[in-house]
Amino acid sequence: MAIYSFWIYDRHCNCIYSREYGTSASETVKASSRSTPKRLSSAHFSNNPMENAPSATISSHSTLNSSVSTLSGQRKTSSSSNNPKIQELIQKGSVNTQNNNNMSKLLFGTLFSLKKIAVSLCTPPAETAQEEEFYVSNLNNFNKLRSFQTLNYKCHFYETINGLRFVVVTDPNARDLQTSLVDIYQHIYMDNVVRNPLMPVEFREGEVISNDRFVLAIDDYWSSIPEFVN
Amino acid sequence: MSKQIKQLGEDIWKTKVDKVNSELFTLTYGSIVAQLCRDFNYNYEEVNAQTFRMGYNIGVRLIDEFLQKTQLPRCSNFRDMAEVVSKVGFKIFLNIVPTVTNWSADVSTFSLVLTENPLADFVELPDDGKATKELWYSNILCGVLRGALEMVQLDCEIAFVSDVLRGDETTEMRVRLVQVLKDEIPAGDQ
Numbered sequence: 363m364a365i366y367s368f369w370i371y372d373r374h375c376n377c378i379y380s381r382e383y384g385t386s387a388s389e390t391v392k393a394s395s396r397s398t399p400k401r402l403s404s405a406h407f408s409n410n411p412m413e414n415a416p417s418a419t420i421s422s423h424s425t426l427n428s429s430v431s432t433l434s435g436q437r438k439t440s441s442s443s444n445n446p447k448i449q450e451l452i453q454k455g456s457v458n459t460q461n462n463n464n465m466s467k468l469l470f471g472t473l474f475s476l477k478k479i480a481v482s483l484c485t486p487p488a489e490t491a492q493e494e495e496f497y498v499s500n501l502n503n504f505n506k507l508r509s510f511q512t513l514n515y516k517c518h519f520y521e522t523i524n525g526l527r528f529v530v531v532t533d534p535n536a537r538d539l540q541t542s543l544v545d546i547y548q549h550i551y552m553d554n555v556v557r558n559p560l561m562p563v564e565f566r567e568g569e570v571i572s573n574d575r576f577v578l579a580i581d582d583y584w585s586s587i588p589e590f591v592n
Numbered sequence: 593m594s595k596q597i598k599q600l601g602e603d604i605w606k607t608k609v610d611k612v613n614s615e616l617f618t619l620t621y622g623s624i625v626a627q628l629c630r631d632f633n634y635n636y637e638e639v640n641a642q643t644f645r646m647g648y649n650i651g652v653r654l655i656d657e658f659l660q661k662t663q664l665p666r667c668s669n670f671r672d673m674a675e676v677v678s679k680v681g682f683k684i685f686l687n688i689v690p691t692v693t694n695w696s697a698d699v700s701t702f703s704l705v706l707t708e709n710p711l712a713d714f715v716e717l718p719d720d721g722k723a724t725k726e727l728w729y730s731n732i733l734c735g736v737l738r739g740a741l742e743m744v745q746l747d748c749e750i751a752f753v754s755d756v757l758r759g760d761e762t763t764e765m766r767v768r769l770v771q772v773l774k775d776e777i778p779a780g781d782q
Contacts, residue, residue, distance in 0.1 A: 373743075373776060374776055375776055375777070375778040375779070391616075396595065403734055467778065470778060471778065474777075474778065490699075492669065492670060492698070492699060492700065492769075493668075495668055495771070495772040496668060496670070496772055497668075522656075522659060523659055523664075523665070523666050523744050523777075524655050524659065524743040524744050525743070525745070525775075548660045551656075552656060552657070552660055556653050556656040556657065557653075563652050563653050563656070564652065591719075
């Protein structure tokens, strides 16, 4: 299992979506006792990325069908794969239960500070007061945080110009998943939140994305990439 | 830079944008404004405020669409932003390219002159002697721009200063940069 959790923060620094994917062990146990099995798993995945690729295309088609049927209210599992292991990981995880806890806040704080450091490392001198105002606004182009990595985790980060932050925490051996985050913003978030008149785009404090279609589409997306299962 | 932006706007307009019949669009907007006028008993101040608010709500969502379609990075100054607004923003959503002009000395204010305005085709303002002085028929555009720019942290004041519908020679929107909003900092956690 190489994708651990996925988070979205809005421009008011609130976590508007959190998704954790199931693991057999708890976070702490996992962190301390993992190095060896991990190596094996990543070697396995890199051998067969092609085998997993077809499931990606299938899943994107099935998203619509599966989400239509969720109107009745029960939580359906994603139809992207019949792989019992994927189903289990999705089932075991949790949606929007961590939005306001310490973990979420620490993660945000870390990214926030790293971003500040990255930006302050290379902001060119401003010539006019207005330029300076533009430069110190947080989202300039001069430097960007993409990901950071620890012994057991890799954290991928993508921030849009209008202040949404997409974060995914994975195994340190995962490839750069920023393109996936961009994809999620441009397709899943756009289609299910921005273009959905029933969803706000300015979230109030404590408000989260609980839209079933969105939840399913995200699960489909992550479970269809080769990194998802080891 | 300016040429590339123009090209970008045209490419996106040609390839990426869903289009609707412009008359349908014009007539729909016209009937909305007409209805608002009736609903608010021809209080045009209120109508202006309502169309602005509608525009604002459109703008805060439209910016996502804009970013997705254009994939543009952040503008590094206000001048670039004005170019992008006119040559890409207006181009891809309305297929018009307003002229950016009348810069103030401190580069914080400029005008967008709308040489054509698809909202205002076939429009005549009510003949009650009041509308031509008080109603800004296309005020929704100010709202859209205001909403969209606020989402990218540019706090701007935007208003019409003249409109051909009122008998003026040009249709002109004035845009003033109030401030560049700072990144929000997470609330303290005690």
